[in-house]
Amino acid sequence: MLLREETYQQQSNFAHYCRTGEFLPIKGVDEKRIHYYPRLVFNVIDDTLRSAFPLTVDLFSEEEWETTTRRFFAKHRCSSYSVWKMPFEFYQYILSSESELLNKFPFLDELLLFEWTEIEIHMMEDKAFPEVSLTGDFENDVIAFNPEFKILQMKYPVHLKNPNKITETDEAAYFVLIFRQPETGNVQFIDVSSFFYWLILKILNEQKSFEELIQEAEQTFKVERSILLTNTIPFLMELQQNKFIIGFKK
Amino acid sequence: MIDERAANVGIGFRKEFAEEFLAGNVLSPAFVEVAPENWMGIGGYWKKILKRVAEKHEIYSHGLSLSLGGPDELDWEFLKNLKSFLKEYDIKIYSEHLSFAKCDNAHLYDLLPVPFRWDAVQHIAGRIKSVQDFLERKIAIEIVSYYTPVAAEMSEVDFINAVVKEADCNLLLDVNNIYVNGFNHNYDTKEFLQNLSLDPVAYIHMAGHEKVADDLIIDTHGEPIIQPVYDLFDYTVQILPEQVPVLLERDFNIPELTELQFEMNRLENICTKHWRNELVTA
Numbered sequence: 001m002l003l004r005e006e007t008y009q010q011q012s013n014f015a016h017y018c019r020t021g022e023f024l025p026i027k028g029v030d031e032k033r034i035h036y037y038p039r040l041v042f043n044v045i046d047d048t049l050r051s052a053f054p055l056t057v058d059l060f061s062e063e064e065w066e067t068t069t070r071r072f073f074a075k076h077r078c079s080s081y082s083v084w085k086m087p088f089e090f091y092q093y094i095l096s097s098e099s100e101l102l103n104k105f106p107f108l109d110e111l112l113l114f115e116w117t118e119i120e121i122h123m124m125e126d127k128a129f130p131e132v133s134l135t136g137d138f139e140n141d142v143i144a145f146n147p148e149f150k151i152l153q154m155k156y157p158v159h160l161k162n163p164n165k166i167t168e169t170d171e172a173a174y175f176v177l178i179f180r181q182p183e184t185g186n187v188q189f190i191d192v193s194s195f196f197y198w199l200i201l202k203i204l205n206e207q208k209s210f211e212e213l214i215q216e217a218e219q220t221f222k223v224e225r226s227i228l229l230t231n232t233i234p235f236l237m238e239l240q241q242n243k244f245i246i247g248f249k250k
Numbered sequence: 251m252i253d254e255r256a257a258n259v260g261i262g263f264r265k266e267f268a269e270e271f272l273a274g275n276v277l278s279p280a281f282v283e284v285a286p287e288n289w290m291g292i293g294g295y296w297k298k299i300l301k302r303v304a305e306k307h308e309i310y311s312h313g314l315s316l317s318l319g320g321p322d323e324l325d326w327e328f329l330k331n332l333k334s335f336l337k338e339y340d341i342k343i344y345s346e347h348l349s350f351a352k353c354d355n356a357h358l359y360d361l362l363p364v365p366f367r368w369d370a371v372q373h374i375a376g377r378i379k380s381v382q383d384f385l386e387r388k389i390a391i392e393i394v395s396y397y398t399p400v401a402a403e404m405s406e407v408d409f410i411n412a413v414v415k416e417a418d419c420n421l422l423l424d425v426n427n428i429y430v431n432g433f434n435h436n437y438d439t440k441e442f443l444q445n446l447s448l449d450p451v452a453y454i455h456m457a458g459h460e461k462v463a464d465d466l467i468i469d470t471h472g473e474p475i476i477q478p479v480y481d482l483f484d485y486t487v488q489i490l491p492e493q494v495p496v497l498l499e500r501d502f503n504i505p506e507l508t509e510l511q512f513e514m515n516r517l518e519n520i521c522t523k524h525w526r527n528e529l530v531t532a
Binding site: 002003004007008010011012014015016018019026027028029030033034036037040041044045048076077078079080081082083084086122123124125126127148180184185186 | 287288290291292293294295296297298315320321325328350353354355356357358359360362364365367369370372373376397398399400401402434462466468
């Protein structure tokens, strides 16, 4: 590096001041003006995080938000060159470094992940869609899913309930399907039961016929075939309407 | 005949006005500029939007995170992705800032002033050369606005001239930044421009700012361009050795598109006034 160690130190001290507000000596700066920098820099961080996590902002007190985001920026070294990806680092930071908040809000990790996943799915690179037939039969053909999706498995209903009203009594098994609509690019999420979660994973990972899946479901869930059929077909039709099911494999 | 390039006034593309821009013809820029960091490696809605923009307009690209003035290693993964992005959208002009945005492995997502020092000149020029070699093109570097010098050992203009000469790169002249810096650091902006090497200027940016104290302006890109900045632009256009593209930046407080077009028209009229005369007399 052609930079002198001393020049590097000036830049490092300046960057440190911008991130932490802690002033280390920097030669030749205007002391009346330098304080604008940490403010301007932090505005970008705060704006980006507020826009990424509106539900979390609402859950936290203003003081909690302010101190947590400032601690994050001071302690964590942001590695994403695209600022829109930085909120994922905030989520990771909370998981690794904010145990007090995680204890206070036992669903906080899931709330942050849910909010981040909406951004991730909205922005993710386009995936190749399989060639499908638009006409088919759920019972006899192999279903093809929209590949631009994620399913989250959660213990709290952060996708269903105002986070301020979630309590420990809400703890259960929740599943949420989050996907991007192919034409509009809009992100949609659907709450799914544990059976449908199981079914979606089975369809995704195993090339079994609908009949084979229903038989397996009867064994696994100890539910009558007629009940399974009554519930499954309308659910699959709903997924088709919402463009999560894009057709049937050729 | 007026050179077509005399009317080369573009707009900084913002998601806030994307739909309206594409749906109508209120705004008719000669080109559109995007920050690659906001548009690389994405899909879905915004990718579709960018493709639609690219079908109608030439795209320029203005980077934010390369941190040419920073002490950290260059991010080669980013540069690799950037090169693909420039190719994908057939982007002919890529510019970055003469500042640093990353230090000690931490991105700061803002443009911090570099120390005006000879070792920094060599360091930054070397990095610009590496980037130019990798991207197989000259890049333009922008003179940024700043609110305090940092560990300066030489004048700003000498520093900029030296970096551009050592790196053999182009210069992006942000006329608003020159105005802001002249005001904040109490120097004569015309004298600054006279002392600046203008041959490498390949591109101009214009924007608005906000005066936050009697002796301080912050470069917000959130207000219309003020008359003294238009005047400085008028002067700049007259002394530039070549016609170059001009960009209007508006990042916050986005007004009606008619207002942006009005500002672009003013810039275009100034260019045409001087560059037409130049062509006639030539």
